[in-house]
Structure formats: structure tokens, C-alpha cells
């Protein structure tokens with residue numbers, strides 16, 4: 293599912309400060325004039341449309357930004373080390389492994405131009421001018437430049453689905469995905485069978501789209517309940533949604549409203565994403581017996597509803613054709629605001 297690369301990045305060292313003194317004719321005791329070192333360059337990762345895969349990172353693994361220049365005489369500041377900018381595709385998640393092996397997400401670059409500093413350059417050291425005091429006017433000391441950060445990063449490119457398949461656990465999302473694509477997600481009669489988003493390519497006549505099952509949406513998902521936020525973030529990237537409800541549930545309409553509330557609580561733009569609303573499991577006699585009642589409920593709520601059976605295939609071609617037809621009319625998601633990730637980092 294993922295394009296993935298592991299790289300090592302190292303920022304530049306800070307330049308050293310200088311111990312220097314003014315030496316000019318007719319100026320005895322010219323005083324200290326050692327300049328400061330320049331700071332080391334940062335390593336920055338930036339998302340851009342021009343890059344489409346992480347392939348280039350398979351060939352080269354080590355990336356280092358330039359060191360800062362040393363301070364010069366005459367209070368000359370050392371040159372700042374140039375930062376190194378690595379371009380990655382939009383949709384790349386940047387993380388690093390902590391010492392205990394956890395994956396710590398640094399940034400989720402889902403917008404072109406979005407960037408994150410992954411290794412901070414060392415600060416330049418002070419030259420001896422900073423150390424002059426009334427009692428020590430010729431200080432013989434200067435600071436060394438600081439060391440710089442080095443990190444092993446994991447870059448993961450998430451494939452972006454056109455359509456997200458959402459709904460309460462156990463409503464038949466995996467069954468539908470398996471019925472319409474070559475994907476083989478696990479299907480079972482208990483909730484949370486699917487633990488990771490599953491993708492499939494759906495072909496409708498000569499065209500196709502990517503459908504992704506988004507698992508784990510329950511009450512409180514926006515607070516991290518169920519399988520947590522992570523999957524809600526996937527929905528942000530989709531263009532539209534197929535919202536599945538279980539016809540055998542006490543109230544499919546209420547289930548749908550609940551899931552929609554979770555979407556809105558997580559990110560109000562999600563609630564505005566176009567949805568095709570679908571009631572599943574109409575092969576079950578008890579569901580078939582109340583189809584009219586269910587339809588009326590949705591109609592009163594102002595929602596057009598599709599009826600399908602992922603088990604028998606009934607209604608599925610019509611649903612997929614409707615999805616394919618609707619897709620061109622919905623814009624690419626404006627993957628919302630730039631999410632800056634601020635994380636205080638201990639200085640080296």
C-alpha cells in the first residue's frame with residue numbers, strides 16, 4: 293500500500309567562534325575582534341507536485357546540510373551553512389524512530405509547498421569579542437560551534453484514494469470493497485475486523501477510481517477512540533465518500549448521523565464532502581421487510597439513499613456507476629489548512 297523509504301539526515305555543524313585581536317598600526321591594544329561562527333544548515337523536507345514517488349531515496353540514503361563557516365577576524369561573522377531541502381511527493385508522512393522503537397510522526401505533508409525542518413543546524417560559536425569584560429579586555433577564549441542533529445527518518449507515501457468508504461464497524465465495508473475490486477480485506481462478523489485502511493481499484497466501463505475502506509469510525513473517534521484519529525486523516529484526502537449503513541441496525545439513519553457527527557467534530561470540512569448514502573444487507577429478509585420504512589426515514593432527512601447487498605451484489609453496479617459519474621464533478625480536496633507541527637526539540 294505504501295511507498296516507503298528510510299533515510300538518515302544530518303544538519304550542519306555550527307561554525308567556531310574566533311579568538312582574534314585588532315592589529316593596526318598606531319592602534320596599540322586594539323582589543324578583541326574575533327567573529328562568531330555561522331549556524332549550520334537545516335535539513336528540510338518539502339512536499340511538491342513535481343515529485344511523484346520516493347524512489348530516489350532508495351538510491352541515496354544519507355543527506356547532510358552544509359556546516360556553518362568559522363568566525364573571521366575584524367568581527368566577521370561566519371557564513372551560514374546552506375540548508376538542504378529534500379523534495380517529496382504530496383501525501384508523504386515523515387516520522388522517525390525513537391529510542392524505544394516508537395514511530396514518532398514529525399509531519400504529514402498533505403499540501404504542496406508544506407515543509408518541515410527535520411534536523412536543525414547547530415548554532416555558531418561566539419567569537420572572543422563577546423567575552424571581553426572590564427577586567428579581561430583581551431579574552432583568549434571563543435566558543436566552538438554546536439553539534440547538529442542527526443535522525444533516521446521514515447518516509448511513507450500514502451496512496452490517495454478518490455473515494456472513502458465509511459460507516460460504523462461491521463456494516464459491510466470490507467464486503468463491498470471485496471465485491472467491487474480485487475482487494476481482499478478480511479471480512480468477519482465482528483467490529484474492527486479491518487484495522488488499517490484497505491484500498492482497491494474499481495473499474496466502471498473504461499474508467500476507474502480508487503476506493504479506500506476507512507475503518508474504525510465510532511462515537512468518540514475524533515477524540516481518538518476506536519482506531520483513533522489516524523484514519524480520519526485519510527478521509528481528508530479523499531474527494532468524496534460512500535457512506536454505508538447496516539440495514540439490519542435498529543436505525544441505519546441514526547448510525548449515519550452519528551458517523552457524520554464524528555467527521556464534523558474532527559474537521560468541519562469533512563462533513564461537507566459529498567456522500568453517497570447506502571443501506572447494505574438488503575438480502576436479509578428482515579431488512580427487505582422494512583425497506584420502505586428506511587427509505588422514508590432518509591427521504592424525510594433529505595437524503596437520497598441507495599440499497600445494496602454486498603453479499604449478493606444486488607444494487608452494486610448502479611451504486612458504482614453513480615459514484616463514477618459523480619467523481620468528475622467534485623473537486624480535488626483542498627487539503628485544508630497547513631498543519632504546522634511544532635515539537636520542542638532538546639538542544640544538542
Ligand SMILES: Nc1nc2c(ncn2[C@@H]2O[C@H](COP(=O)(O)OP(=O)(O)OP(=O)(O)O)[C@@H](O)[C@H]2O)c(=O)[nH]1
Pocket residue numbers: 460461462463464465466467468478479480481482483484485486487507508572573574575576600601602603604
Ligand atoms: N447478509 C449480509 N451480510 C453481510 C453483507 N455485507 C456484509 N455482511 C456481513 O457483515 C459482517 C461484517 O462485514 P465486513 O465487510 O467485515 O464489515 P466492515 O464494515 O468491513 O467491518 P469492520 O471492518 O469490522 O468495521 C460479515 O459477517 C459479513 O459477512 C450483506 O450484504 N448481506
Ligand SMILES: [Mg+2]
Pocket residue numbers: 465466467477478479485486505507
Ligand atoms: Mg472491514
